[in-house]
Amino acid sequence: MGDDAAGQPDPTVPDAVRTVLVRLAAEVLTTIEPADVPPALRQVQRFAPRRRATAGALPLWSALEGDAAFRARVARVWAGARPEVAARLGRGTSAAPDEGTASGSAAAEPDGQDAAPGGGAPRIADASPLDVAVGAWLLRPGGWDGTLAEAAGQLVAGPADADQQATLADALDALQRAEERTTVLTAQLGEARTRAEQAEEDAAALRREQRRLRSDADRARSEARRAVADAEDVLAQATAARAAADEALESAHALRRVAEAERAQVRQEARVARDLAGVRVRLLLDTLVDAGQGLRAELALPPVGDRPADLVGTSAPVPVERATSRGRAASDPALLDDLLALPHAHLVVDGYNVSKAAWPGLSLAEQRRRLVDALANVAGRTGAEVTCCFDGQEGPRPPGSGPRGVRVLFSVGEIADDLIRRLVGAEPRGRVVVVVTSDRQVADDVEAAGARVVPSATLVARVARL
Structure with missing residues (x-):
């Protein structure tokens, strides 16, 4: 779709076109996921389907004008319902007035469109002015403002078109009421089916619960028998472990007695060795003392007369060469x-x-x-x-x-x-x-x-x- 021409204000949209656009936007809003709804229309989506086009007309119109993504979504829905009109609007629009040429107008005619009198917007054969106006405003191809103005003039000038518009509006109202009734009946049918399915599910759940309880009882009896057998095995293992522990304890007591005996023996040997060392030292000391006394008697050493303090003089020491x-x-x-x-x-x-x-x-x-x-x-x-x-x-x-x-x-x-x-x-x-x-x-x-x-x-x- 082309964007709006720069510097050109949006043309005036007739009330009939605006009404169709708002109703179409309300129908599209019903199909949008809540997460993808524009923030300005989230409150409108919560309205009842029959009230969206009336109570939410202003937010819907504002979203169509200001939100290009929402307008593009509505345009895709409209183009899917009227593909021929949408295709002709996309191919057969003429250039802007200051760029239009005779060749451009002639090129559009083979596609089933007739040039408007005086070089204006093209006319699309077999399409009502209301559809052309709605499609031009939504798709916005090149020269869409001229196409919208031309279709709006035809809507105002032709009473037959006005009757057609009224008939179309009535048909849309009847279609909407039928859709709302269908929706209500479908909802009631769905509720009845849901209640029936729920009842069947409840019955199946009760049957499953009964089977589960029986299975649980059988499993509990089997587990009880296994538990008794396991308890007997554990008791036997505990008895064997107790006997092994008693044997290990007795062995530990025996080892302790052996260790205490060895420690007493080591202490006795250490005591004997200590006494022997003392005797040897005493014997050596006595030998040294006796040897010293014998040496003193042999050398006839006189008693010591001088003391170390008597030999310390006050004169300065004489420097001597250190022995090396x-x-x-x-x-x-x-x-x-x-x-x-x-x-x-x-x-x-x-x-x-x-x-x-x-x-x-x-x-x-x-x-x-x-x-x-x-x-x-x-x-x-x-x-x-x-x-x-x-x-x-x-x-x-x-x-x-x-x-x-x-x-x-x-x-x-x-x-x-x-x-x-x-x-x-x-x-x-x-x-x-x-x-x-x-x-x-x-x-x-x-x-x-x-x-x-x-x-x-x-x-x-x-x-x-x-």
Whole structure:
């Protein structure tokens, strides 16, 4: 269907056409599912069928004018009832007045339509003006407003058409009343059939209920017999389980008695072993005491005259060289070789303390590089674990430039001295840990923790020989 021409108001619709359209819309509204009814017509659909076209005339007309989907639904119903008129309206309408040509008018004539006098809207043969007006308003093909105006003029001018319209209206009223009567009779017949079917269903339901009750009774008796048999089986199983539980309990009591006997035996053996150990210790202690007394008598040791407090002087202590491995001095590079030759030795180096003593004129980065390279040689020759500690953050280093066999650590939130103390404290007692530093405070602390201390100059001399 074509849309309304832009800027053109809807032509005036005659009352007869409006009445037919409203009645047709009321009939179509009856066939629409409630979910598809336009919101404005839901109240009208609840009216009685005979009252929809009169009481709901205004909402129906408004829906026809404003709701294109509802108008299209009504148009499809009208076109299905009058297919020839609908087809001719779709094919034979002429163009708008400003575009009409003689050829266009001539092309419409073979389809059974006659051009209106003066080049107006076409006339459709064998169709009443009322049908043409209703179809033009619903289908709205091109030039439908001229077709509607032409049909409206014929309705007003021809009394015969008016009589035909009245006859058609009466026929529609009679048809509607017949349909309403048919609907009432159909509803009554349906109610009677429904009551009869309901009665039959009730009788069938009663029969089914009777059969069900009989079946339930038979099933209940069968289930009762099965329940008795099941109860007897459960009782037998419970009796067997009780006997098995009694046997298991007796076995558990026997195991408990055996365990208590074994525990008493273990306690007795432990008591004997404890007494034996005490006797052995006492015998060893007596042996040591007797040996000490015999040694004192053999050596003719005099009684102790001085006490430790008498030997503590007030003069300043004289610095002495700490005793080292094989009598070597701490400054002897061979001492470092002896210490690193011990199994699982760990060499911890105070980085800047050594590098500044070895290469004072170089930058810190160059000092670090040279020291780490030298320590890599030491690690490769001795096989010892080597850790070098520096203050601050590590500078940028190219990928793959890390030393082999040397662990390089930089202190974060602390100084390198504290990092060295924590490394020594983490090692187990008895492992050979050698700390290279000239910081006396660090040396005292790590020696107290069990490490060996070597001055920085010793490592510098050792590295110079490589």
